[in-house]
Amino acid sequence: MVTYLDAAATTRVDQRVADVVLHWMTSEFGNAGSRHGYGNQAKRGVERAREYLASTVGAEPDELIFTSGATESNNIALLGLAPHGERTGRRHIITSAIEHKAVLEPLEHLASHGFEVDFLKPGPSGRVTAEAVMERLRPDTLLVSLMHVNNETGVIQPVAELARELQATPTYLHVDAAQGYGKVPDDLTAPIDMISISGHKIGAPKGVGALLTRRREDMDDERPPLEPIMFGGGQERKLRPGTLPVPLIMGLAEAARIVEAEHVQWQSAAQELRSRLLTGLAQTRFHLNGDQDCVVPHIINLSFEDVDAEALLVTLKDSVAVATGSACTSASYAPSHVLRAMGLPDEAASNGLRFSWFPSQAADLDVEALANGIAKLQPRA
Template sequence: MATYLDVAATTRVDQRVADVVMHWMTEDFGNAGSRTHEYGTRAKRGVQRAREYLAATVAAEPDELIFTSGATESNNIALLGLAPYGERTGRRHIITSAIEHKAVLEPLEHLAGRGFEVDFLRPGSSGRISVDEVTERLRPDTLLVSLMHVNNETGVIQPVAELARRLRATPTYLHVDAAQGYGKLPSDLTAPIDMISISGHKIGAPKGIGALIVRRRAEMDDERVPLKPIMFGGGQEWGLRPGTLPVPLIMGLAKAAEIFQDERPEWEEGARALRTRLLQALESVRFRINGDQEHIVPHILNVTIEDVDAEALIVMLKDTAAIATGSACTSASYTPSHVLRAMGLPEEVASNGLRFSWVPVQASDLEVEELARIISKLQPRS
């Protein structure tokens, strides 16, 4: 079996998490909204404990966290849910980056069709957006800045904490898609970010669970971000996200976050060690690294192998390493990466970017020398 190197797409559920999920599916299986019996009471208490723990990981209050199906839904609630306020107040200007995930770009394209003006900033070859460039674009009618925490293709860390501190003195809200950064860079997300989207399946939790942090601003007349629901059918989650709470998944998310927090030092050390091994092995071939390596998470590496077709290489590596060309959400189409293109990289580079991403303990058996040998067979001699 090939070594799995695509954790930016999804991770294996930790067995300790699976045990928790199974318990809440088969033993404490009550509906957290049921108030007339002990099954519902236990489920409600469990959800409250999970809410308190998860909110505390980003220095938020428990009632500032709502559970969702994942970062995509959280992004949609944050962006589309703020739109009515923007329309009502005449604040229709939004700033974002051209390297965002499709779960941000497509809702914003929808808002552009409703009369919003969206500025798509390009980061240059570093893949990192400048805080100064964002603040220079601010206008009296700027409603929102939406900037991802960690890019899902390059692993480049965006300066969201600094941006949050700058924007706090303005009426402009900040939304951060933290699908790739949650758990890995905890101090960044304790900054005064108005809205944070979280995904569970990037840290060993099941697919189908996430959260949206919606912080208060005590210095504003309306302390809460003025979101409106985008779905209807119940009063759960303060009326912003209707539907029966998936208690087993919520408890699994909390357990996964707890494990990741406890084991993060070992994860980081292992991730850096594997990165070093991989880069040393690749020294035997001609390649370039895509993205600013001074601001990078340790477990994602994006490279372009010179004179080698990325899709052909993935096929050749299928028994050695499971890797990707970019976001799993767009992998069915073999178009050049919109992220690498937005960075202004040459077409042959953007068309052949490869993303390696790993959990150290699951990738410890990676045969880096064999991987480099296969690459060298495809690469013409210079």
Template sequence: MPQQMAAYLDSAATTRVDPRVAEVVLHWMVEDFGNAGSRTHEWGTRAKRAVQQARDQLATQVGASPSELIFTSGATESNNIALLGLAAYGEKEDRRHIITSAIEHKAVLEPLEHLASRGFEVDFLSPGPSGRLSVEAVRERLRDDTLLVSLMHVNNETGVIQPIAEVADHLRDTSTYFHVDAAQGFGKLTEDLRSPIDLISISGHKIGAPKGVGALVIRRRGRNTVPLTPLMYGGGQERKLRPGTLPVPLIVGLAKAAEIFERERDQWWGEAIAFRSRLVGALQKTDLHINGEQEHVVPHILNVSFNGVDAEALIVQLKELVAVSTGSACTSASYTPSHVLRGMQLPDSIAANGLRLSWFPDQVADLDIDEMVAEIAEFQVGTASLG
């Protein structure tokens, strides 16, 4: 008899592909499998039309024009195009100052490290224990040579929502461009993304789309577009910023997932909050520290540190019951204290042992919260007795 899978509490890392999305993706893989760049037959025409419909829909959701959205392989590539693509312009105009935060995803921090090696000055803001930056902190660091501000929409480890709409409103009257990594926020807080943000990175697999597809929104300011230089060449697709054959099945799947999530978001949000309430209530039986300001969080991400408990050891203890992580799936294999929790200036005893619980309501329906919490409490008591 097959072993029962652990309940899935790692939805901030990735989500299950919605079966309705999978059906659409399969259709464009095995039925309408044409190349959107083929202009001489109906197969290509249908593929091109499907891509354009997906582009129209996704752009409309974030209040952009279809011509302002290009498809990529995901938020990491979108981040790289946005950040590294501005380098040549910054060098030409002698504007080499960039503002970001210490709690960004590595897909932002590492491209910025590369820019620093090229002579750019990167200013890192710290949000403090709340995990939430202030607009004033951004405003105070702005200079005449500030090329870019890059801030994430929703932190992938704590779920804390950043005030990107307010930052966007302030920057719109300056010459500084604004980039937002919206991997965790797209679909959940789409209204924020309709603000005047110049560059928005979108990921599909956080909302039930397949892995390997995302988008970059590149908004115009009046008649002027963001002066990006491509990182790759060959083919001219996607405004020459992202050449290569378009993955039509993935693009259509992204649009379908976004459509479903938009339609069902209120129900999803309510169910996610209800699960969070039950989970947090049950966790009060343990000795814990909840990380991040809870007044400004998405409903499906909770970051906790259990006092006196090693997070990695606890994950092993719980692996038959629940699938959880210590943080970003891109860095969790390194077993180092979370740079996000450290960037919030939390003590090492907390930062080194943060546990991220993240869920989609339909994937935790069978989880016995009381059993999980009892397991954690027992492990915590056992750890204390050994100490």
């Protein structure tokens, strides 16, 4: 039995969510854009889901649109704001060097089209400070994009603090909350202008997410002035055309309800597994990557001494499913761009191993067997 320890990449769909998705696929299966009974049922379901999901981040229903996931949400937020920057002469953007590729690559695209992008490095803590961002702020700074929780280290970034700092400026804040939504909920109720959400990190199906675009009171209650990057229909305030995937949307809302209702128990179970794992691994030699005082309880990134991470993956493949980094880049076997940005030497950056879990999907973890397997690969000290 292989224990699943790669929840930062994706999670198993909760059975309660699967039941909801199946219902909306086979019973109330109408198109939310159709003007008959089936369509009206679907439309009402979507609006209930929108209302609930917006409420989880302290927003209004009309401030949230549905997307295919955080990658699309990131692209709409970043590329969709660019025309406003071009019209106003505000072409400066601040981000971090530890962002997911779904943020880094759109920003690299903008950099190739005349935008100036500052990539802040966090240092060994893996945490970019709000002060470091504010020091780079300029009159022509259009946007700050900073992730909520790093997908490789689990380090929580100070997005709530930064949101409050930026409220006194015309600079917008975008937060990729793929890893933090549902896990650190209070942060996302801060006055963040744009939030990207992913469903499959919280037990919802792959292929659904959301983008929040929050109004600002000091800007006449205007949302960030986004323009569409896709065309072909008027759905989702004309920002995301296409037929709404009603079953997936209903599944996302159900997953969010479950995560909210079970948050306290989930956090406790995740922390218990973390403690059990670290205690068991004490017989091995490793270094924890990132500030352990500012991490979510369900992600650990370790570099094991004198052990090649790829060889370790092969050794462990029949017992645990773990990753060397983001699922979008781990196939390249290159040193982690996150760990390198934190200042780790290439050897340590190449050997970072990420353990991440939903407690219910990792309850059968045999920590002793895992630790013994790793210890056997390490030369005696």
